[in-house]
Amino acid sequence: MPTPDSCLNVAYTSTDWRGVALSNFSLSPFLFEGVLLASVEGFIQGLKFPEGDARREQAFQSSAWEAKQAGEQADKTAAYWAGKHMPFGSPEHHQLVGRAVRTRIEQSPGLRQVLISTKGLVLKHETGHGPEPVVTSLPATIFCKVLTDLRDELIAHVK
Numbered sequence: 001m002p003t004p005d006s007c008l009n010v011a012y013t014s015t016d017w018r019g020v021a022l023s024n025f026s027l028s029p030f031l032f033e034g035v036l037l038a039s040v041e042g043f044i045q046g047l048k049f050p051e052g053d054a055r056r057e058q059a060f061q062s063s064a065w066e067a068k069q070a071g072e073q074a075d076k077t078a079a080y081w082a083g084k085h086m087p088f089g090s091p092e093h094h095q096l097v098g099r100a101v102r103t104r105i106e107q108s109p110g111l112r113q114v115l116i117s118t119k120g121l122v123l124k125h126e127t128g129h130g131p132e133p134v135v136t137s138l139p140a141t142i143f144c145k146v147l148t149d150l151r152d153e154l155i156a157h158v159k
C-alpha cells in the first residue's frame with residue numbers, strides 16, 4: 001500500500017499544483033486531430049453530442065465545471081468523433097479519450113516536464129466529488145495508466 005507521500009493525485013482538487021496542472025479539468029488548450037480544444041474535460045463532454053450539435057462546440061471551448069456541466073444534458077449512450085460513433089464507455093471510446101490525454105501533454109513542454117517531475121510517484125485520480133460513475137468516459141485506472149505509460153516514455157527519451 002503506497003504511503004500518501006508516494007502518491008500524486010491528478011485532479012482539479014489536488015493539493016499538489018502538479019496534479020492540478022495535469023488534471024483533465026484544467027484550461028490547457030491543445031490541437032487534437034485538427035480540432036482546437038480548451039481542455040480534456042471539454043473534449044470528453046463535447047464527444048457526448050453529435051457533430052453539428054451546438055452543445056458539442058460549447059463543451060469543446062470550455063474547461064472545469066463549465067465543461068462538466070455542458071455534458072450533463074447528454075444521454076451517455078454514444079461518443080461521436082470523426083464522423084463515427086461508438087458505444088459510450090467502450091474500449092474504443094476510452095482509447096480515444098486516452099489519446100487526447102496524451103496529446104495535450106505531448107504538445108506542451110511545460111506539462112511534459114511536470115509529468116517527468118512526478119517520477120517515482122504512484123498516480124491516482126480521486127476527484128473528491130462522489131464515487132466514479134459506473135460507466136464513464138475517463139475511468140481513473142485508464143487515466144492513470146495513460147499518464148504513467150507516457151511518463152515512462154518521456155523519462156526514457158530524455159536519458
Ligand SMILES: Nc1nc(O)c(N)c(N[C@@H]2O[C@H](COP(=O)(O)O)[C@@H](O)[C@H]2O)n1
Nearest residue numbers: 126127129130131132135136137138140
Ligand atoms: N466523481 C468522480 N469520482 C471519481 O473517482 C472519478 N474518477 C470521476 N471521474 C470524472 O468523471 C468525469 C467523466 O464523467 P463522464 O463519464 O463523462 O460523465 C471526468 O471529469 C472524470 O475526471 N468522478
